[in-house]
Amino acid sequence: MLTVGDTLPSFNLKAVPAGQPQNPSEAFVEINDKSYEGKWLVLFAWPKDFTFVCPTEIAAFSQMNEEFADRDAQILGLSTDSEFVHLAWKRDHEDLRDLKFPMLSDLKRELSQSLGILDKNEGVDLRATFIVDPDGIIRHVAVNDLSVGRNPQETLRILDALQTDELCPCNWQQGEEVLKVA
Template identity: 60%
Template structure:
């Protein structure tokens, strides 16, 4: 599995966003950074139970991520048409207005090393990637346990300080200053 210090694979992949029109071969190039951070999070499968709670949770924080010069990107091993249908079927998901990678060929999930060996779907993996496309944080959950999007935001805040941050550090709190 790729980890801290590794480069995010520079792949161009199918992506789906919004509910106004059927997918039409839109793509996202993960090699482009435009000077921004990325939060890439995978869920195992569309039309499931835990996944929408995470997607909605991240969607509710989308502006918070944007305020930190961070692009939020979701992904699963479903197709763009399945993503579109799921968004159309659930108003909360339709409001989660950020790109969803359709990694049905499993190129990115395989490159990241996050495919469940028996299920053939991605684990619940979250990657925080800096503007140089270097992975700075990784968390991976099993298939049955959801993540805490607020914790992802907290870790992003800490990483962006480029300082020593103690346990449970929150934005606005003092960072650690080693004795000289």
Template identity: 60%
Template sequence: MLTVGDKFPQFSLKATVSTESLDKAFATIDNGTYQGKWTCVFFYPKDFTFVCPTEIKGFGDLNEQFADRDCQVLAASTDSEFVHLAWRKDHNDLKDLPFPMLADINKDLSRALGILDDEGVARRAAFLVDPEGVIRFVYVTEGSVGRNPAEVLRVLDALQTDELCPCNWQSGEDTLKAA
């Protein structure tokens, strides 16, 4: 699995970006789409499941705060863009999702990241990637356990200080000074 300090792999994927008409629902997103920004790319196992929408909604609820930090949130799974669209139209919490859902149907990105499980499904993994394309944070949980999007945001805040941040540090608190 790729980890902190590794370059995030090159990718170009179809994404579901809205629930409007089919001609507006999809876009192609690649490494250059959000050039110069931080990205939070979080993978979840499958559409039409139970834990996944709670996480997706959680990241959606914090999307504006990620954007305030110049960070683009991207959801991803190995489902197609059409399945993403159907799920978004079907699930009330996902209808107005404010970020793209990447369709890694060939599993190339999941495989390159090292998060593809034995069944060919992406693990529940999140990556914070700096504007230079370097992975700065990785968060992986068991498939049955949802992540805490607020913790990902807290870590982004800490990373953006370029300072030493103690355990449970929150934005606005003092950072540590090396003696």
């Protein structure tokens, strides 16, 4: 698995864009590792569409999208489902209909394999979260078991801490004092 200090691999994936497409020509877009140049990326992966824990996380990240955007960060969701399955799930699940970020389709599992986040038994993405700086360097990695959802507020707290470029103590929150070396 890639870790802190590694470079985010190059990718070019089909995606369902943010919002609700109004016509078929807007239903899918291509997104690559250069699509959001100069921004922080919060890339989070989930195991499968049409499941139970996944939509709780996806909806929670969407609800916090503005807070991530205020920090010049772009959220990207990822699974090994096709773009067609993503679109059907968005249309079917009330909490996902107006997502504020794109859902990437890694059907060939190329990005997931490069990141090292495929579950060995199921062959689907683990619940992995990567925070990538504007230079494409991975600055944070977290992985949860397939059955346990993650906390987007903690992801935002970690992004805040990384963006200070300072020493941040345990439970540090944006606006609090950072540690100073004497």
